[in-house]
Amino acid sequence: MLENGSVLVTGATGLLGGHLVAELARRGVTTVACGGPGRGALGIDLSDPEAVASLVSAARPRVVIHAAAVTLISDCARDPERAEAVNVAGTVHLADACREAGARLVHVSTDLVFDGEHAPYDESVTPAPLSVYGRTKLAAEREAAQRVPNLLVVRTTLLFGPTLTARRGFFDQQVDALKTGSPRMRLFEDEWRTPLSLRAAAEALVAMAGEDDLRGTIHLGGPERMSRYEMGERLARHLGVDPAAVFERASRLGVAGEPRPRDVSLDSSAFHHVFPRLAVDDFESECTRMGVQ
Numbered sequence: 001m002l003e004n005g006s007v008l009v010t011g012a013t014g015l016l017g018g019h020l021v022a023e024l025a026r027r028g029v030t031t032v033a034c035g036g037p038g039r040g041a042l043g044i045d046l047s048d049p050e051a052v053a054s055l056v057s058a059a060r061p062r063v064v065i066h067a068a069a070v071t072l073i074s075d076c077a078r079d080p081e082r083a084e085a086v087n088v089a090g091t092v093h094l095a096d097a098c099r100e101a102g103a104r105l106v107h108v109s110t111d112l113v114f115d116g117e118h119a120p121y122d123e124s125v126t127p128a129p130l131s132v133y134g135r136t137k138l139a140a141e142r143e144a145a146q147r148v149p150n151l152l153v154v155r156t157t158l159l160f161g162p163t164l165t166a167r168r169g170f171f172d173q174q175v176d177a178l179k180t181g182s183p184r185m186r187l188f189e190d191e192w193r194t195p196l197s198l199r200a201a202a203e204a205l206v207a208m209a210g211e212d213d214l215r216g217t218i219h220l221g222g223p224e225r226m227s228r229y230e231m232g233e234r235l236a237r238h239l240g241v242d243p244a245a246v247f248e249r250a251s252r253l254g255v256a257g258e259p260r261p262r263d264v265s266l267d268s269s270a271f272h273h274v275f276p277r278l279a280v281d282d283f284e285s286e287c288t289r290m291g292v293q
């Protein structure tokens with residue numbers, strides 16, 4: 001049971017964070033929500049240990065949902081020091097502050113901690129990330145586990161849906177392109193994931209944040225295995241547009257830089273066993289539930 005003022009959300013200005021704050025509000029739970037540096041009073045730089053300690057000691061949360069990170073694979077590859085400072089050191093500072101305050105930490109991680117060769121992945125598989133992003137996210141999981149006894153790591157997947165903040169994600173860009181006919185976009189047809197709507201991800205994370213005894217690592221993916229091209233195709237049809245007018249098929253093998261995992265589909269049976277009533281619909285139904293039509 002989450003009480004008013006008991007939850008702190010990091011990354012609240014991001015794609016997932018916006019939906020987390022909305023889901024908490026829907027449940028009537030007031031939240032301390034913070035964005036990144038440069039967001040004025042709402043901002044925090046997680047790489048600054050003193051700022052993180054002051055934030056947590058002032059907010060006195062019972063649970064912290066940690067959704068802040070440098071999330072673009074290309075940004076992490078271009079600037080590994082920043083990825084390390086925010087994703088790893090930032091999580092260390094937050095975990096230290098949680099332990100000091102006796103708060104629970106729900107750490108949002110990623111399917112990209114896996115190499116893509118052994119899908120579907122359940123929680124027993126040993127991660128082997130291929131990218132700087134995946135390596136920093138895995139290091140953050142491990143550092144947090146050494147600091148917070150009641151840590152919950154939630155590895156989630158490609159999240160789709162409209163943004164509720166100023167941040168524009170790939171889904172918003174695709175909807176814009178489908179509505180205007182430009183720009184043409186190239187989408188991988190040979191990289192598979194189990195996409196989940198931002199709505200469902202936020203609902204599930206808030207439910208898990210309210211379960212004090214839930215700890216360890218849990219996988220949170222969607223019900224369907226899809227490539228980005230198939231997602232684009234289904235989104236186009238959902239909006240009544242010919243996919244070929246906007247989307248082109250591309251191969252992950254043609255991308256310069258870090259290798260991309262082939263198939264990081266998640267096995268989310270453990271999650272559904274704990275929360276049998278949290279239904280996640282198919283792609284089109286989730287789009288409709290989020291007002292995309």
Ligand SMILES: NC(=O)c1ccc[n+]([C@@H]2O[C@H](COP(=O)([O-])OP(=O)(O)OC[C@H]3O[C@@H](n4cnc5c(N)ncnc54)[C@H](OP(=O)(O)O)[C@@H]3O)[C@@H](O)[C@H]2O)c1
Nearest residue numbers: 011013014015016035036045046068069071110157158159
């Ligand atoms: N979206 C996905 O498909 C997906 C898939 C798997 C896992 N995840 C995980 O889910 C979480 C949320 O992802 P997202 O897509 O919502 O990310 P996002 O839209 O890129 O948002 C990232 C958030 O982190 C904040 N941030 C960045 N640097 C910071 C810093 N130095 N100090 C404090 N905050 C900082 C940003 O703040 P400002 O914008 O205010 O600077 C923003 O609120 C991440 O942990 C990500 O690894 C996401």
